[in-house]
Amino acid sequence: MNRLKISQMEAYIIETLRVNGITNEEIIHDVKEKDVSKWKQIHEKYDYEQLITLAEKDFEAFEQVINEGYAVKFVTVGGLERLLRLKFQKEPGEDYQKLETGAKALKLDAASLHELEQMLSLNWRVEKDEQGISVLLKEQKEFI
Numbered sequence: 001m002n003r004l005k006i007s008q009m010e011a012y013i014i015e016t017l018r019v020n021g022i023t024n025e026e027i028i029h030d031v032k033e034k035d036v037s038k039w040k041q042i043h044e045k046y047d048y049e050q051l052i053t054l055a056e057k058d059f060e061a062f063e064q065v066i067n068e069g070y071a072v073k074f075v076t077v078g079g080l081e082r083l084l085r086l087k088f089q090k091e092p093g094e095d096y097q098k099l100e101t102g103a104k105a106l107k108l109d110a111a112s113l114h115e116l117e118q119m120l121s122l123n124w125r126v127e128k129d130e131q132g133i134s135v136l137l138k139e140q141k142e143f144i
Contacts, residue, residue, distance in 0.1 A: 003071040003118055004061050008079045010054060011072050011119070013046050014065075015086035024066045031055045031062065075121045077102060080135060083119070088112055102136040 006014075017027055020042045030036055032055065036048035055062035075083065080102060084090040088108065092098035096106035102124070108116065113133060117126050120135070127134045 003069050004065050005073045006054065006065055006070045007050075008072050008075060008083075009046075010050055011070065012079075012082060012086065013048060013051060014070075015083065016043050016046065019086055019089075027051070027066050028063055032059070069115065069118060071119050072121050075124060077137065080120075080124070087119075088116070096132070099136070102134065104134040104136075105131040106133040106135060108133055 014027070017039065018024075022039070022042075030039075031051050034052050036052060039046075039048045051062075054065075072079070072083070077100070081092060081098065084092075084096070084103065084106070090096055090106065090108075092103070096103045113126070116135070120126070123138055125136055125138050127136070
């Protein structure tokens with residue numbers, strides 16, 4: 001299944017809402033009603049209007065992103081760390097070793113690993129070894 005692509009910031013917003021107990025149904029309803037002001041208390045610096053803009057482009061696609069998952073257009077190293085924290089509740093130093101080029105010794109169950117692989121942008125590679133999972137930036141030669 002090819003997932004719809006969203007920006008890293010849109011992913012942060014969605015996962016922040018979920019971590020704070022907002023259900024998929026509530027996200028869809030509130031965005032449809034264009035009533036996202038109450039979310040400001042969750043994270044005051046986020047522009048939740050971005051989700052309204054995303055939904056206005058194609059509401060069915062927006063529902064698919066919320067209900068079935070998404071891929072992020074381009075994930076940075078810092079973005080990987082933040083997504084691991086928000087979506088999978090994984091902390092550097094506790095649940096994986098943080099690297100300049102990603103993460104290693106990450107422990108995820110099979111379903112979470114599949115979800116991570118589906119949402120990462122093409123600049124990442126995922127490898128498994130005896131220490132766990134490594135999520136590393138691809139080297140330039142890997143794109144050729």
